[in-house]
Amino acid sequence: MTDTNSFACADCEVKGQRPCAPKGEFDTAWVAQSYLEMINANDTTDPAKDISWAYNCLDNLHMDNPELAFRIILMMAGTLTSQMQASMVAAGPLEDLIANKGCVFIDRIEALARQSKRFRYILSGVWSQGRSNTPDWKRIAALQATGPHIDRDETMPPSDIPA
Numbered sequence: 637m638t639d640t641n642s643f644a645c646a647d648c649e650v651k652g653q654r655p656c657a658p659k660g661e662f663d664t665a666w667v668a669q670s671y672l673e674m675i676n677a678n679d680t681t682d683p684a685k686d687i688s689w690a691y692n693c694l695d696n697l698h699m700d701n702p703e704l705a706f707r708i709i710l711m712m713a714g715t716l717t718s719q720m721q722a723s724m725v726a727a728g729p730l731e732d733l734i735a736n737k738g739c740v741f742i743d744r745i746e747a748l749a750r751q752s753k754r755f756r757y758i759l760s761g762v763w764s765q766g767r768s769n770t771p772d773w774k775r776i777a778a779l780q781a782t783g784p785h786i787d788r789d790e791t792m793p794p795s796d797i798p799a
Contacts, residue, residue, distance in 0.1 A: 664704065667693055668711035675724045694729040702737040705729060706744075713758050714797040722792055726761025735765045738772045749779040753793035761786040 671690040697705035709729050716722050733741065749756045760780045767773045784793055 664708050665711060668708045668715065671708070671725075671729075672712055672715065672717070672721050675721050676718075691728070695732065698729060698733045698736060702733060702740060705733055706741060709733065710748075710797060713755055714795045714799070716754075716758075716792065716795070719786065719792055722758050723761050723786055726758045726786060727763070730758060731762045731765065734762055734772075734776065735767065738776070742772045742775055746775060746779060748797070749782075751798075752796045753784055754796050756780070756782060757784045757786055757789070757793050760784070 667690055670687045671694060674687045674690045677687060694705060694708060697708070709725065712721070712725050712729075716725065734745070738745075745759070749759055756779060759776065760783070762776065762780075764773050764777070768777070783789070
């Protein structure tokens with residue numbers, strides 16, 4: 637999926653890194669794939685192979701364009717291949733989105749968590765960031781309690797996240 641009107645940064649261009657817009661257009665699937673690759677990648681000194689821009693991109697998106705960030709998070713959630721990736725998506729972009737824009741997404745998060753074991757699994761790795769007494773966080777905690785849980789279950793549920 638290509639998204640041409642929502643976000644642009646110069647991080648990859650300035651640093652000579654692999655671009656977030658490989659064909660001249662911002663590509664959400666490319667960002668999702670690159671973020672997951674970044675989790676698995678070893679450190680590199682070759683700027684052309686450096687995909688740390690994917691972290692910076694999602695870090696900016698959750699504030700600048702949270703809808704786009706949520707779409708990318710869901711893409712990643714559907715294509716995870718390891719518990720490490722699930723943990724990093726949970727403790728990174730999903731946690732940031734919930735901490736900063738949770739009130740906008742709480743209804744969708746609840747609906748998705750009710751229908752998707754994979755999403756509940758990822759959601760279980762999100763921490764409250766000091767907001768445990770807020771109404772939105774109490775709703776998240778109730779979903780987390782139903783499991784499966786990233787720290788207790790050895791097997792990640794298969795992908796059941798709607799496209």
